[in-house]
Amino acid sequence: MNNESSPYVFDVGNALRSGITEVLLNEGPTPVRVGPEMIAVPEGKQVRVEARINPLGDAVMVDATLDAELEGQCVRCLADLRPHLHLDVQEVFGVDEDFIQGDDPEDDEVPPLIERDTVDLQQLFLDEAGLNLPFSPVCEGECEGDVPEPDTEEEVRDIRWAGLEKFL
């Protein structure tokens, strides 16, 4: 699979061999949609991914952030929503499976690996977006779906007071 151009793929070879922390920046269109059905960064939209590559001998710890503009719709009033998305992820990638021993012996998740000097953060960001983004997004602040029916009772009372004032 050729994913060299994915903004989620980072070359960790330098950090791994030099032992020096590196901060790398990728910007480009996301090859996959990031987020649930009603609000997401659509496929092809620009994302900015910054990764700090911390070497740990036969592994690297990657701290990464993703910044992008979301596209979605308020489920109440159907207004377009374009909020900013910021995600933080952290993961350790080993050069081979032996490196990472999970704290939980029952955790049979396969540890992520460094393949051909690169790490792919795509799944991390997809999981994080799934945890952070609402399935039913609504407007921040005022939403037209929230506007209450005109309170006619209040108006009636006001008229009544106005009428009484004549007699005071």
Ligand SMILES: [Zn+2]
């Ligand atoms: Zn709304």
